[in-house]
Each structure stands twice: as structure tokens, then as C-alpha cells.
Amino acid sequence: xxxxxxxxxxxxxxxxxxxxxxxxxxxxxxxxxxxxxxxxxxxxxxxxxxxxxxxxxxxxxxxxxxxxxxxxxxxxxxxxxxxxxxxxxxxxxxxxxxxxxxxxxxxxxxxxxxxxxxxxxxxxxxxxxxxxxxxxxxxxxxxxxxxxxxxxxxxxxxxxxxxxxxxxxxxxxxxxxxxxxxxxxxxxxxxxxxxxxxxxxxxxxxxxxxxxxxxxxxxxxxxxxxxxxxxxxxxxxxxxxxxxxxxxxxxxxxxxxxxxxxxxxxxxxxxxxxxxxxxxxxxxxxxxxxxx
Amino acid sequence: xxxxxxxxxxxxxxxxxxxxxxxxxxxxxxxxxxxxxxxxxxxxxxxxxxxxxxxxxxxxxxxxxxxxxxxxxxxxxxxxxxxxxxxxxxxxxxxxxxxxxxxxxxxxxxxxxxxxxxxxxxxxxxxxxxxxxxxxxxxxxxxxxxxxxxxxxxxxxxxxxxxxxxxxxxxxxxxxxxxxxxxxxxxxxxxxxxxxxxxxxxxxxxxxxxxxxxxxxxxxxxxxxxxxxxxxxxxxxxxxxxxxxxxxxxxxxxxxxxxxxxxxxxxxxxxxxxxxxxxxxxx
Numbered sequence: 001x002x003x004x005x006x007x008x009x010x011x012x013x014x015x016x017x018x019x020x021x022x023x024x025x026x027x028x029x030x031x032x033x034x035x036x037x038x039x040x041x042x043x044x045x046x047x048x049x050x051x052x053x054x055x056x057x058x059x060x061x062x063x064x065x066x067x068x069x070x071x072x073x074x075x076x077x078x079x080x081x082x083x084x085x086x087x088x089x090x091x092x093x094x095x096x097x098x099x100x101x102x103x104x105x106x107x108x109x110x111x112x113x114x115x116x117x118x119x120x121x122x123x124x125x126x127x128x129x130x131x132x133x134x135x136x137x138x139x140x141x142x143x144x145x146x147x148x149x150x151x152x153x154x155x156x157x158x159x160x161x162x163x164x165x166x167x168x169x170x171x172x173x174x175x176x177x178x179x180x181x182x183x184x185x186x187x188x189x190x191x192x193x194x195x196x197x198x199x200x201x202x203x204x205x206x207x208x209x210x211x212x213x214x215x216x217x218x219x220x221x222x223x224x225x226x227x228x229x230x231x232x233x234x235x236x237x238x239x240x241x242x243x244x245x246x247x248x249x250x251x252x253x254x255x256x257x258x259x260x261x262x263x264x265x266x267x268x269x270x271x272x273x274x275x276x277x278x279x280x281x282x283x284x285x286x287x288x289x290x291x292x
Numbered sequence: 293x294x295x296x297x298x299x300x301x302x303x304x305x306x307x308x309x310x311x312x313x314x315x316x317x318x319x320x321x322x323x324x325x326x327x328x329x330x331x332x333x334x335x336x337x338x339x340x341x342x343x344x345x346x347x348x349x350x351x352x353x354x355x356x357x358x359x360x361x362x363x364x365x366x367x368x369x370x371x372x373x374x375x376x377x378x379x380x381x382x383x384x385x386x387x388x389x390x391x392x393x394x395x396x397x398x399x400x401x402x403x404x405x406x407x408x409x410x411x412x413x414x415x416x417x418x419x420x421x422x423x424x425x426x427x428x429x430x431x432x433x434x435x436x437x438x439x440x441x442x443x444x445x446x447x448x449x450x451x452x453x454x455x456x457x458x459x460x461x462x463x464x465x466x467x468x469x470x471x472x473x474x475x476x477x478x479x480x481x482x483x484x485x486x487x488x489x490x491x492x493x494x495x496x497x498x499x500x501x502x503x504x505x506x507x508x509x510x511x512x513x514x515x516x517x518x519x520x521x522x523x524x525x526x527x528x529x530x531x532x533x534x535x536x537x538x539x540x541x542x543x544x545x546x547x548x549x550x551x552x553x554x555x556x557x558x559x560x561x562x563x564x565x566x567x568x569x570x571x572x573x574x575x
Binding site: 035063 | 293294376380402517
């Protein structure tokens with residue numbers, strides 16, 4: 001997908017200056033993530049006393065920047081995995097939501113995008129326009145009406161209130177539609193001559209071609225689900241035990257300071273792995289979100 | 293391309309049904325709901341709910357802060373993304389790893405980054421060390437109005453990469469022969485920047501700004517994690533107002549507030565749609 005223009009690889013002087021600035025900036029951007037992982041290996045006593053120094057108004061005192069632990073400790077990870085199931089249960093909640101939403105989107109989103117991009121029918125442009133409007137509307141606007149609906153359906157305070165609306169997320173329909181529109185029309189026409197119908201064309205022609213963009217959408221959507229706050233906060237107002245880690249993490253990290261950083265690191269890890277695997281696809285996917 | 297095939301409605305059915313059930317129908321039904329008084333008799337009250345909500349000082353505060361915070365974030369992200377994308381272009385094919393690192397925070401969950409962020413902005417933290425190094429007094433970043441700084445910075449840290457990617461691809465799409473021709477004609481760097489680069493990427497620049505603006509309404513996440521349900525007035529957003537009204541079961545107010553906010557968002561949408569019109573002569 002990248003339309004990079006390959007010219008001579010030599011950099012000008014200003015190119016080297018830009019490289020220097022960008023290197024420094026990238027290091028700065030990575031620092032919070034690196035330090036979260038580093039602090040996750042600090043033993044309980046050290047990290048607790050460190051965190052307890054926060055919030056002092058003493059103008060004489062500074063909070064030291066710690067670079068290496070006195071003892072390299074894995075005890076807090078042991079606590080998370082074995083001793084105290086609180087964190088792990090919330091982590092599983094998060095994974096359950098992400099899994100269910102991705103599964104739902106995987107069925108709905110490509111199919112709808114296919115219908116909106118490879119067919120001509122009356123009302124298509126109107127439907128696409130509505131999807132654009134819905135995509136732009138912030139959660140603050142859609143929240144109140146959809147709570148009414150979910151209440152009427154009897155889904156409030158159940159996991160379905162969080163999962164079902166997200167399965168029809170307009171943004172991902174838009175994203176995949178943008179990709180499918182750009183596919184050459186010969187792709188399906190060759191098959192049509194041989195009598196391949198709409199359904200087989202979808203399964204055997206369109207889906208395989210769309211693999212990279214589906215990967216990108218899945219990665220972006222996973223990051224979205226992993227970080228969702230507003231939806232569970234409102235839709236699960238009376239069911240704290242059903243909430244995902246994204247909402248509850250703040251609370252458990254203030255209760256147990258020793259596992260706070262280990263919890264953060266563990267929480268970041270899935271998105272980090274997904275990012276490492278899909279980074280090029282994600283970039284290509286974001287480039288598609290330009291309205292063309 | 294399939295023409296007028298009936299099967300398309302079958303393919304559309306699940307997606308359309310969901311979109312209508314969870315998005316379109318509630319939005320339309322909500323209008324009716326917002327015009328009722330919500331009692332057992334459910335009387336028609338016209339715009340009374342809208343009047344009451346728009347006079348609510350907390351609603352006014354939330355609305356004002358939501359717009360203000362988004363207007364702090366969007367221009368900052370826009371400008372920073374443009375500068376970074378321009379620098380990436382200078383690096384030519386070596387820019388890929390840098391661009392990818394800039395995008396990494398976009399996928400990081402907000403709540404996991406909160407702890408390290410509050411440590412950085414602590415009264416004795418690294419940010420204040422920097423402030424003192426530069427010759428200023430220490431600042432209480434995590435209180436009152438100063439709290440906006442860590443929140444906005446965290447938002448920028450997380451979201452700037454998205455805009456960089458859009459800008460970078462627009463800059464790459466500018467045909468190199470345009471520059472070569474301009475150099476031959478004797479146009480300098482500034483002339484090239486203002487006469488070639490700027491007009492070529494103007495539609496994208498416009499879109500990036502509007503997208504950054506609309507997305508910045510999501511800054512509630514950062515504000516909620518640092519400030520909780522009832523934060524200091526300077527970071528009390530519309531979402532806080534709505535969540536608290538929900539907790540008090542005052543649904544009519546929440547719905548009316550949502551539609552009042554939607555009016556402003558729709559203006560933004562019109563702007564974005566205009567950017568499509570700006571673009572079409574080019575493509």
C-alpha cells in the first residue's frame with residue numbers, strides 16, 4: 001500500500017537534523033512505556049515506599065528517578081497470576097469483551113462493507129451517508145438514546161449492552177468499504193463470467209484480497225476495546241464485577257501499589273504484541289480513513 | 293460490480309438491522325423522548341427539557357470545557373503532526389521506523405499509562421525538575437487549572453501519531469516532478485513549500501484538523517482517570533455531566549444535553565463534508 005518514492009538514499013544536512021530531532025522525540029515517546037515495564041520488576045517494598053513519596057508539597061524534596069531495582073523481583077507477577085485473582089478476573093473480562101466484539105465485527109463489518117461497495121442499488125449512497133454521520137457522532141451524543149433502547153430491550157447491566165452496539169461500529173464499516181471500493185472491478189467480473197454468484201464472490205474473491213485491511217481493522221478495533229471506558233461505565237453502572245480492566249484498573253492499582261506497575265505492564269502487553277505484528281497494516285488502514 | 297441484485301438486501305440485512313436498532317432508531321426515538329416530561333403520565337412539554345438543561349450551570353461548564361479542551365488538543369495535534377510529517381519526509385525511506393514509533397502510543401490503553409504519568413507530573417517529579425532547570429518555580433500540576441496540562445499532553449502523546457500518518461501519506465503523494473520542475477525554474481525552499489506543498493495537501497490538512505477536533509471529545513478518558521467522577525471544575529467535561537445525571541436517573545436531561553451538543557458536532561460534520569468537495573477537483 002505504501003506509495004513511498006524511492007530516491008537516492010543520501011540525506012541532506014537538514015535531513016540529519018530532522019533525524020536527530022526525531023530520534024530524541026521517539027525516545028521521549030517511548031520512555032513512559034519503558035519505565036512502566038522497568039518498574040514492574042521492582043520489589044514490593046521498594047515500589048511502595050517510592051509511590052508513597054508522591055504528592056508531597058515539600059519544596060525541598062524531589063522524587064528520585066529509579067533506574068534499577070535493588071532486587072530484581074517477579075513476586076508481584078506471581079501475586080497477579082496465582083495469589084490474588086482480582087486482576088486476572090478483570091483481565092479476562094477485558095479479553096472476553098474484545099473477543100466477542102471482534103467476532104461480531106468479523107461477521108457483520110466485511111459483509112456490510114461488501115454490500116455497500118460492490119453492488120449498485122437504490123439507496124446505497126443514502127446508507128453510506130448515514131454511516132458517515134454515525135461515525136462522526138461522539139459517544140456523548142449516541143449514549144443517551146442508546147441507553148433508552150438497551151433499557152427497552154432489557155439489555156442494560158448485561159454484557160450484551162457493551163458488546164452488541166460495538167459489533168456494528170460504523171467506523172470499521174467505513175474503513176473496509178473504502179478499501180473494497182478501491183479494488184479493481186475486473187476482480188469480480190472475471191468470476192461473474194464463470195457464473196460465480198455474489199456469495200461465492202465474497203468468500204472466494206473479496207475476503208482473501210481484504211486480508212491485510214481486515215487485520216488492520218481488527219488491530220485498531222482491539223486497541224479500542226482494550227481501552228474502552230465510557231461504554232462499560234454507563235451500560236454496566238450497577239454491575240462492577242462485569243466491568244473490564246480498562247475501567248477498574250485505576251481502582252485496583254490504588255488499593256495494591258505493589259502490583260500497580262506489573263498490572264500496567266501486563267495490560268499493555270497484548271496491544272504491544274498486536275502492534276508489533278500489524279504495524280504496517282495499521283498504517284495502511286489509517287491512510288484509508290481519509291475521505292475519498 | 294453487481295447491478296440490481298436482490299441478494300444485496302440479504303447481505304445488508306444483519307448490518308443494517310444492527311445499525312438501525314442500536315444507532316438510528318435510538319437517535320430518532322430520543323428526539324421524541326426529549327420532548328416528554330418522563331413522568332408516569334408522560335406529558336408533552338415541548339422544549340422545556342432543553343431550556344432547563346441549557347440553564348444548568350454544570351451543563352454549561354461541561355459543554356464549555358469539552359469545547360475548550362478539544363480546541364486545545366486539535367490545533368496542537370494538527371501543527372505537531374504537520375511538522376513531524378515534514379521531518380519524516382526529509383528522511384525519505386528511513387522514516388518508516390520513526391513513523392511507526394510515533395504511532396505506538398495510539399494503541400496504548402489510557403489507564404495503564406496513568407500511573408507513570410502522574411509520577412512524571414508529581415510535585416517532585418521529572419517535569420518539575422525540568423521546570424526548575426529552566427529557571428521557573430515548581431508547579432502543582434495535579435491540581436486545579438494546571439491539571440489540564442498533563443491531561444492535554446497525555447491526549448497529544450497518545451493521538452498525534454494518527455494525524456502524522458495521514459499527513460505523511462499526503463506529503464508522499466505530492467509528485468516529486470513538481471519539485472524538480474520548480475527547482476529548475478529557480479523556486480527556493482519557501483516558495484516550493486507555499487506554492488506546491490501547501491496547495492497539494494490542503495484538503496488532507498483540513499480533514500486532519502476536523503478529525504482531530506471530533507476525536508478530541510474523547511478526552512473524557514484522561515480526565516476521568518485523573519479526576520474521577522467529580523473532578524475540579526476546569527476538567528469537568530460534558531461526559532461527566534451526563535454520567536452523573538444518569539446516576540440520578542434524570543434521563544430527560546441527558547437526552548436533551550446530548551442533542552444540544554449534537555448541534556455543534558453537526559456543524560463540524562458539515563465542515564468535514566466540505567473538505568470532500570474541496571478535494572474532488574484534484575482526484
